[in-house]
Amino acid sequence: MSTFFFYVMVIITAVMLVYLYRVVRGPTVFDRVLGLNGISTKAIILIVLIGTLFERVDMFVDISTGYAILNLVGALAITKFLEQRGETSGEERS
Amino acid sequence: MNWLTVALIVLGLFFLVVGSIGMLRLPDVFTRSHALSLTDSLGGLFVLGGLAVHHGFSASFFKILLVLGLVYLLNPVVAHATIRAAYRAGLRPGKGEQDDL
Numbered sequence: 001m002s003t004f005f006f007y008v009m010v011i012i013t014a015v016m017l018v019y020l021y022r023v024v025r026g027p028t029v030f031d032r033v034l035g036l037n038g039i040s041t042k043a044i045i046l047i048v049l050i051g052t053l054f055e056r057v058d059m060f061v062d063i064s065t066g067y068a069i070l071n072l073v074g075a076l077a078i079t080k081f082l083e084q085r086g087e088t089s090g091e092e093r094s
Numbered sequence: 095m096n097w098l099t100v101a102l103i104v105l106g107l108f109f110l111v112v113g114s115i116g117m118l119r120l121p122d123v124f125t126r127s128h129a130l131s132l133t134d135s136l137g138g139l140f141v142l143g144g145l146a147v148h149h150g151f152s153a154s155f156f157k158i159l160l161v162l163g164l165v166y167l168l169n170p171v172v173a174h175a176t177i178r179a180a181y182r183a184g185l186r187p188g189k190g191e192q193d194d195l
Contacts, residue, residue: 001096001148004100004103008103008107008141011107011110011111012107012110015110015111015113015114018114018115018117018118019114019117021118022117022118022126028123028180028185030123030176030177030179030180030183030185031123031126033172033176033179034117034123034126034127034130034173034176035117037130037168037169037172037173037176038113038114038117038130038134041134041138041165041168041169042110044138044161044164044165045137045138045141045142048142048145048158048161049141049145052145052148052149057145057149057154057157057158058153058154058157061154061157061158061160061161062157064161065157065160065161065164068161068164068165068168069164071168071172072164072167072168072171072172075168075172075175075176076171076172076175079172079175079176079178079179080175080179082179082183083175083178083179083182083183085183
C-alpha cells in the first residue's frame with residue numbers, strides 16, 4: 001500500500017509540473033492565476049497523501065486545511081486586484 | 095490492500111491527468127478554466143474520498159471530508175473570480191491567443 005501511495009504522489013507531482021509550465025508560459029496573467037490555483041489544489045491533495053504515507057494524517061490534514069484557506073484568500077485578493085486595475089491589464093508585457 | 099481505495103484513487107488520478115492535458119492544449123483562458131475547475135473538483139473528490147475510505151471511520155475521516163469541503167468551496171469561487179477579472183480586462187471567449195500550427 002505504501003508503494004502505491006508513493007506512485008500516486010509521483011503522478012500528482014508530474015501533473016503539477018504541467019501546471020507549472022502553464023504558469024511560466026501563460027499568455028495572459030489570468031492563465032498564471034489559474035495555473036497557481038491548480039498547483040495549490042494538487043498540493044492540498046499531496047499533503048494529505050504525505051500524511052497517509054507517514055502514518056501521521058491527523059497532523060498533516062490540519063496543515064492541508066490551513067493551506068486551502070490561505071490559497072482561497074490569496075487567489076481572491078489577486079483576482080480582485082487584477083479586476084480593479086482596469087482595461088489594459090489583459091495582455092502580457094515582456 | 096483495500097481495493098476500494100485503489101479504485102477511487104486511480105479514478106481520481108485519471109481526472110487529474112485529463113485536467114492537465116486540457117490545461118496544456120486548450121486555446122484561451124476561458125476554456126482552460128473550464129478544464130481546470132471541473133476536473134479538479136472531481137479528481138479531488140475521488141482522491142480525497144479514497145484516502146478517507148483508507149483511514150476508516152475515525153477523526154481523520156471527518157478531517158479529510160473537511161478538506162474536501164474546502165476544495166469544493168475554493169475551486170469554483172477562484173475559477174469564477176478569475177474569469178470575471180479576465181472578462182472585465184477585455185478578453186473575450188471564442189478567439190484563442192495561441193496558434194498551435
